[in-house]
Amino acid sequence: RKEVEQDPGPFNVPEGATVAFNCTYSNSASQSFFWYRQDCRKEPKLLMSVYSSGNEDGRFTAQLNRASQYISLLIRDSKLSDSATYLCVVPETGGYNKLIFGAGTRLAVHP
Amino acid sequence: NAGVTQTPKFQVLKTGQSMTLQCAQDMNHEYMSWYRQDPGMGLRLIHYSVGAGITDQGEVPNGYNVSRSTTEDFPLRLLSAAPSQTSVYFCASSGMRRESDEQFFGPGTRLTVL
Numbered sequence: 001r002k003e004v005e006q007d008p009g010p011f012n013v014p015e016g017a018t019v020a021f022n023c024t025y026s027n028s029a030s031q032s033f034f035w036y037r038q039d040c041r042k043e044p045k046l047l048m049s050v051y052s053s054g055n056e057d058g059r060f061t062a063q064l065n066r067a068s069q070y071i072s073l074l075i076r077d078s079k080l081s082d083s084a085t086y087l088c089v090v091p092e093t094g095g096y097n098k099l100i101f102g103a104g105t106r107l108a109v110h111p
Numbered sequence: 112n113a114g115v116t117q118t119p120k121f122q123v124l125k126t127g128q129s130m131t132l133q134c135a136q137d138m139n140h141e142y143m144s145w146y147r148q149d150p151g152m153g154l155r156l157i158h159y160s161v162g163a164g165i166t167d168q169g170e171v172p173n174g175y176n177v178s179r180s181t182t183e184d185f186p187l188r189l190l191s192a193a194p195s196q197t198s199v200y201f202c203a204s205s206g207m208r209r210e211s212d213e214q215f216f217g218p219g220t221r222l223t224v225l
Binding site for chain 2 (some may be wrong): 098
């Protein structure tokens, strides 16, 4: 099993739709989790951090289910500008800031 | 602050050539790292450093060398380029107060090895 797994998509949704991505991780000792956003041919940038059960920031909600070892990202009222690849990231425990990246889920929002 | 800068943005090499990818940050971050990103795969850690003079291997270190003589700079050297090293390379930096410190990425170097 890969350490961090994501559905690659693409998810094609109309503007205004609600879309959710899931990510599973294998290291049950992980304490913090991240969603990074990567635009086409650009560098990843931090979108949200998740430390406890979840986090909400405007239209974006991240939830953590430790028992099932998955993290979800919910985007409400999708905008064209949300089109990007969303990377699920889990720090390697005890490994300073070494990060383990999922392959990413691609989202395409259309008019 | 310029953040994390990388040069060059694009590079084409022939098999067997060597080159150095440059990375610099002006945020006084202790932690710096190099990743490669290939289609359909997550970013994979090549080498990392937790401070000047300290480096260690990541998941895919073969064929690459690093050094960290200053806090600001963390160059990545390709010793003898191979087509399998065709990839996008990202440098990143962060503080080390805790494992959840945000990592800041450079704009990337797109490398093609013929």
